[in-house]
Amino acid sequence: xxxxxxxxxxxxxxxxxxxxxxxxxxxxxxxxxxxxxxxxxxxxxxxxxxxxxxxxxxxxxxxxxxxxxxxxxxxxxxxxxxxxxxxxxxxxxxxxxxxxxxxxxxxxxxxxxxxxxxx
Amino acid sequence: xxxxxxxxxxxxxxxxxxxxxxxxxxxxxxxxxxxxxxxxxxxxxxxxxxxxxxxxxxxxxxxxxxxxxxxxxxxxxxxxxxxxxxxxxxxxxxxxxxxxxxxxxxxxxxxxxxxxxxx
Numbered sequence: 001x002x003x004x005x006x007x008x009x010x011x012x013x014x015x016x017x018x019x020x021x022x023x024x025x026x027x028x029x030x031x032x033x034x035x036x037x038x039x040x041x042x043x044x045x046x047x048x049x050x051x052x053x054x055x056x057x058x059x060x061x062x063x064x065x066x067x068x069x070x071x072x073x074x075x076x077x078x079x080x081x082x083x084x085x086x087x088x089x090x091x092x093x094x095x096x097x098x099x100x101x102x103x104x105x106x107x108x109x110x111x112x113x114x115x116x117x118x119x
Numbered sequence: 120x121x122x123x124x125x126x127x128x129x130x131x132x133x134x135x136x137x138x139x140x141x142x143x144x145x146x147x148x149x150x151x152x153x154x155x156x157x158x159x160x161x162x163x164x165x166x167x168x169x170x171x172x173x174x175x176x177x178x179x180x181x182x183x184x185x186x187x188x189x190x191x192x193x194x195x196x197x198x199x200x201x202x203x204x205x206x207x208x209x210x211x212x213x214x215x216x217x218x219x220x221x222x223x224x225x226x227x228x229x230x231x232x233x234x235x236x237x238x
Contacts, residue, residue, distance in 0.1 A: 004235055011192030019190040019222045026232035034236060066235045068222075070187055071138040073130030099238040102231050103138045103187075111230040112221050113145035116123055116185045117153060119218040 002062040003035040003055045009068075009075060010044035017044055020068060035060070041075055041083075048083050056091045063096050070103030121181040122154040122174045128187075128194060129163035136163055139187060154179070160194055160202075167202050175210045182215050189222030 004027070008020050020038045027036050035058075039051035046054075048065075055063060065084065067076050084096050102108055123146070127139050139157045146155050154177075158170035165173075167184075174182060184203065186195050203215050221227055 108230045111227045
């Protein structure tokens with residue numbers, strides 16, 4: 001089974017998770033068979049580690065991590081590789097991939113530019 | 120003159136600014152007359168305060184701030200209103216507006232979902 005994890009920063013505000021849920025829901029509308037989970041670096045639950053452990057139990061063989069960040073800073077360049085290094089040690093049977101930061105994807109840039117121009 | 124500020128978090132990594140520049144460039148491709156600047160909360164220059172001061176000197180009458188955040192956490196709910204409160208005190212002739220976080224915009228959510236599904 002292949003799974004996709006939307007990896008976010010996390011925040012104290014409980015409503016912070018809502019926009020991540022909206023991305024997940026939009027993905028499931030497009031492909032109801034997709035396995036999509038949300039995992040956070042800090043402050044918001046569940047953590048990336050917890051989500052990976054759950055997916056391992058559910059039999060995931062491939063996990064694609066999509067950083068829901070606009071640009072690669074310390075969290076994406078240092079924290080994420082560190083967390084994934086630990087995950088590879090714990091779950092040697094799972095293949096992990098990491099996509100570019102979603103804010104760097106040209107179609108996302110275009111949608112942001114369209115919105116910002118109208119604001 | 121109306122100006123748009125893309126408001127980002129900031130990071131230590133100097134390349135962090137690139138994706139913000141890409142949004143700005145995509146906006147200027149669509150409308151070469153648009154006045155678009157990028158301002159950060161911390162770590163990356165220029166700061167939001169500096170950009171607002173520059174736009175005031177250039178004669179901006181309206182400034183639309185677009186939070187380049189996925190979800191409203193402390194930076195958008197507390198830090199941004201605080202910075203804008205100070206800016207209103209300093210620049211009483213400028214009208215400020217704040218858009219929703221760009222990550223909450225349906226067209227941006229759709230573009231993110233499309234990309235994440237293919238990853």
